[in-house]
Amino acid sequence: MLICEQVHAGYGNVRVLHGISFAVQAGKVVALIGANGAGKTTAMRAISGLIGPDQGSIMLDRQPIHHLEAARIAHLGLAHVPEGRHVFAPLTVEDNLLLGAYGWLPRLFGFRRKAAQEMDRVMQLFPKLAERRRQLAGTLSGGEQQMLAIGRAIMARPKVMLLDEPSMGLAPVIVQEVFSIIRRLKDQGMTLLLVEQFASHALAVADYAYVLERGRIVVQGYPEELMKNEQVVTAYLG
Amino acid sequence: MNRTMILQMIVSGALMGQVYALIAYGFQLTYATSKSINFGQGELVMLSAFFSLTLINWGIAYPLVVVGGLLFGAVLGLFVERAGVRLALEQKSEGWILLTIILGLFGFSTAENIWGRDDRPFPTPISSDPIHIFGIGITPLEVSVILGVFAVMGLIEGFKRYTLLGKAFAALAADRDAAGLMGISATRTIMLSYALSGFVSAMAGILIAPITTVGPTMASTLILKAFSVAVVAGLDSGFGVVITGLVLGAIESLTSFFLGSGWREAPGLLLLILALAVRPTGLFGKTTIRKV
Numbered sequence: 001m002l003i004c005e006q007v008h009a010g011y012g013n014v015r016v017l018h019g020i021s022f023a024v025q026a027g028k029v030v031a032l033i034g035a036n037g038a039g040k041t042t043a044m045r046a047i048s049g050l051i052g053p054d055q056g057s058i059m060l061d062r063q064p065i066h067h068l069e070a071a072r073i074a075h076l077g078l079a080h081v082p083e084g085r086h087v088f089a090p091l092t093v094e095d096n097l098l099l100g101a102y103g104w105l106p107r108l109f110g111f112r113r114k115a116a117q118e119m120d121r122v123m124q125l126f127p128k129l130a131e132r133r134r135q136l137a138g139t140l141s142g143g144e145q146q147m148l149a150i151g152r153a154i155m156a157r158p159k160v161m162l163l164d165e166p167s168m169g170l171a172p173v174i175v176q177e178v179f180s181i182i183r184r185l186k187d188q189g190m191t192l193l194l195v196e197q198f199a200s201h202a203l204a205v206a207d208y209a210y211v212l213e214r215g216r217i218v219v220q221g222y223p224e225e226l227m228k229n230e231q232v233v234t235a236y237l238g
Numbered sequence: 239m240n241r242t243m244i245l246q247m248i249v250s251g252a253l254m255g256q257v258y259a260l261i262a263y264g265f266q267l268t269y270a271t272s273k274s275i276n277f278g279q280g281e282l283v284m285l286s287a288f289f290s291l292t293l294i295n296w297g298i299a300y301p302l303v304v305v306g307g308l309l310f311g312a313v314l315g316l317f318v319e320r321a322g323v324r325l326a327l328e329q330k331s332e333g334w335i336l337l338t339i340i341l342g343l344f345g346f347s348t349a350e351n352i353w354g355r356d357d358r359p360f361p362t363p364i365s366s367d368p369i370h371i372f373g374i375g376i377t378p379l380e381v382s383v384i385l386g387v388f389a390v391m392g393l394i395e396g397f398k399r400y401t402l403l404g405k406a407f408a409a410l411a412a413d414r415d416a417a418g419l420m421g422i423s424a425t426r427t428i429m430l431s432y433a434l435s436g437f438v439s440a441m442a443g444i445l446i447a448p449i450t451t452v453g454p455t456m457a458s459t460l461i462l463k464a465f466s467v468a469v470v471a472g473l474d475s476g477f478g479v480v481i482t483g484l485v486l487g488a489i490e491s492l493t494s495f496f497l498g499s500g501w502r503e504a505p506g507l508l509l510l511i512l513a514l515a516v517r518p519t520g521l522f523g524k525t526t527i528r529k530v
Contacts, residue, residue, distance in 0.1 A: 050415055070418035079419070086416035088409045098402060099409050103421035107403040156420070 001026040001191050002047070002078075002160045007056035007066070009046040016042040018215040019056065024160065029182070029192040031202035031223075033236055034212035040195040041083050043212070044164045047193075048080035049073040061159055075103045077159035083168060083195075085149040089138030093129055096137050096148055097122060100155030115155070122151040125181065143174035150181060160191045167198055179205060199236035203227060211236070242373040247495055248488040253380045254449075255487020256387040260442045261464035262471065262479040263391055264435035269473045270411040271424075271431040274323050274334040278342020279439050280461030282318070284454060285345050286311040286440035287447040288353050291360055300363050308440045314345075315436020319429050327428070349454045357453035364448070379448055386445045390438055395476055407431065411474075459503055463490075466510040472520020481522075 002024040010016040016039045024030040032040050046053045049070035058066040065073050074080075079100075088096050098105065098115055105111040123130040126147045132140060137148055146166055153161050163182065167175040175198070183205055186192060196202035203209055203223040211219040211232055219232055226232045261283065265275045276282070290307035298306070322341050326333035364382045368375030398404035410417040410427050418424060443457070450456055467486055471478030486506060494502040513520065 048419060050418065069423075070415070071421050071423040074419055074421035082416065082419065086413050086419075088412045088416065090412050091405065091408055095405050095408075099405060099417075099420050099422070102402060102406060105402055107406075108401045111402045152420070 001061060002193065003057075003059040004043070004047065005057045005059075007043070007046055007053050007058060009042055009051055009053040011042075011051065015054075016215050017046065017053075020210075020212065020215070020217050021056075022210050022217060022220070024191060024193050026159075026191050027189050028207040029186050029194060029205055031194045031196060031199075031206035031209040032212055033196055033199040033202055033209060035235070036197065037214075038212040039215040040212055041164055042215075044080060044082075044162050044193075044195055047073075048078060048162060050080075050082075074156065077157075078162070079153035079156040079158035079160070080162040081149045081153045081164060081166065083164040085142075085145045087137040087140070087145050087148050087152070089136065091137055092134050093137055093140070093148055094119075094133050096152050097129075097155050100152030101157070103156055118155050118157065122154050125154070125184065126151050143170050143177070146170060146174075146178055147181070150178075154185075158190075160193065161185070162193045162195075164195045165197060166194075167196065167201060175201065199232075203237075244492070246374050247491040249374055249376065250380065251487040251489070251491025252484040253376075253384055253487065254491070255467075255483035255485070256384050256480070257442050257446045257460065257483075258463045258467045258486060259479040259483025260387045260390065260438055260445075261461065262468035262483065263394075263476060264438040264442075265464070265468045266473050266476065266479065267394070267435045267438065268323075268428070268431045271407060272323065272327060272428045274327065275338075275468075275473075276315070276318050276323070276342075276432070276435060277335060277338040278318060278340075278345060279338075279435065279464075280457035281342040281345035281349070282311055282314050282436055282439035283443040283446075283457040283460065284452070285314060285349055285443075286436075287360065287443035287452045287456065288349055290440075290444050291358065291447070291452050292353075294361060304444055307444050308437050311436040311438075311440020311443070312433040313436065315432040315434070315439070316429060317341075318436070319432035323428070323432065324425070346454055353452075353454075355454060357451040357456070360447035360452050362448040366448070383445045383449070386441055390441045391476060391480070394434060394438070403430075462503070463506040466506040466513070468520075470509050470513040470520060472522045475520070475522035478520065478522025 005021050006019045008017055008019055020043060034040050045051045047058055049068055053066050057064055060076055060078055097119060098111060101115050101118060105114055128144055129147060129151055166178050179201055186205060194202055203226060206223050209223055209226055210217050219229060261279060264279055269275050286307050289310045290303050293303040293306050318338060318341050322337035323334045326337055364379050366377045366379045368377045398407050406422045406427055410422055410424060414424060467479050467482045471482040489505045490502055493505050
């Protein structure tokens with residue numbers, strides 16, 4: 001579904017990714033783990049088009065996307081839940097969700113009716129958001145904002161969803177909740193690429209995982225294998 | 239010197255102030271999406287007024303003239319975006335400042351070459367015989383100004399609040415990256431905001447032209463005052479510009495009466511300087527205006 005081949009990327013003169021290759025099959029959850037500064041977020045940003053990769057190819061559903069801008073890639077069915085959530089703070093929860101579906105909703109009128117079914121689905125998944133429907137997103141707690149960011153991505157009906165550090169800055173209870181949501185998305189057949197610093201959490205839901213170190217993939221394998229790999233255990237699971 | 243007369247001046251001034259507010263609103267529209275403003279917006283006001291005058295001279299009916307003028311303004315706005323602003327934004331530079339000023343100058347000399355340097359009357363079917371309410375004379379023309387301003391601002395505010403495309407404006411203003419991830423194209427949204435700001439400028443031109451006459455310099459002081467209003471009100475409050483416009487318009491007309499018409503431009507400039515010194519975010523605003 002999503003294939004990265006020898007992707008190099010960075011910011012300005014700083015190269016962060018030195019040719020990483022990986023693949024996410026349809027319906028699978030793939031985890032990208034690694035320490036701070038390993039290039040996980042950069043990889044996500046390169047895939048979703050927030051930064052243009054310098055080299056390499058990225059294919060979404062057999063279509064090259066590495067030369068496209070973020071908005072185009074979103075229309076092709078990629079939803080990126082960015083690190084730090086990035087909800088639209090001055091807009092209501094409902095508006096945030098509606099904008100998640102910007103790609104397929106009518107732009108002027110009738111969008112509320114069209115989005116109703118998707119909206120109900122999200123509200124069922126996140127009852128908290130239903131309660132806070134008319135509240136401004138900026139007034140939500142960190143955990144609620146994370147739920148909103150994920151809900152917004154679900155609204156897009158994506159082919160692939162990228163989740164960047166969904167547990168960042170959240171209380172342990174909320175982290176549990178977030179991961180139970182991720183598991184539910186997985187059960188519903190969502191294709192997911194998950195970036196996490198808490199490797200144990202990520203490996204618990206993933207079907208396959210890649211370990212990123214200083215911009216290169218150093219180890220890859222099934223979670224069971226990685227959890228036996230001494231290097232990985234001491235560096236990320238210890 | 240009686241109370242009615244002072245009231246009269248406050249009312250007429252405040253009405254005029256709504257035109258400043260409308261132009262200031264045009265600044266806000268483009269600032270929201272792209273953090274850039276069109277310094278040549280005054281020339282858009284003037285060019286649209288001239289274009290509308292030409293349509294009138296061709297014998298086209300007034301309502302159609304208004305529609306034509308507004309569309310012309312929107313097209314000019316798009317032109318400014320494409321020919322100037324986009325080039326600068328693509329390079330993440332502040333070059334739009336200079337580019338929009340240059341395009342403005344270009345518009346100015348184009349107007350001089352096509353329509354000449356003289357000020358011309360702008361005939362309109364709307365009467366300028368005052369109607370007296372509580373002793374204060376208001377002309378239907380003045381009423382048309384305020385109605386026009388509110389109609390256009392109401393329309394655009396409604397668009398921003400009640401359509402998904404409009405909400406995308408706010409999303410882009412709030413978080414550019416996240417908006418991109420939702421599939422909101424920054425380029426197209428910025429284009430739309432420039433078209434709308436051109437539309438708004440054209441409305442200002444058509445509304446003010448019957449009162450001030452049409453000439454290449456008709457908007458030069460207007461734009462300065464609109465700028466004061468935008469800075470005082472802040473670049474993100476539509477409500478703020480309306481109030482500030484009312485107040486500035488009223489102060490202006492009182493100043494010109496008590497101190498002489500030579501002092502007419504003083505309050506606007508004073509207000510601008512004060513605002514920049516004391517509260518650069520504007521009275522109603524949240525965004526800081528960067529000093530460049």
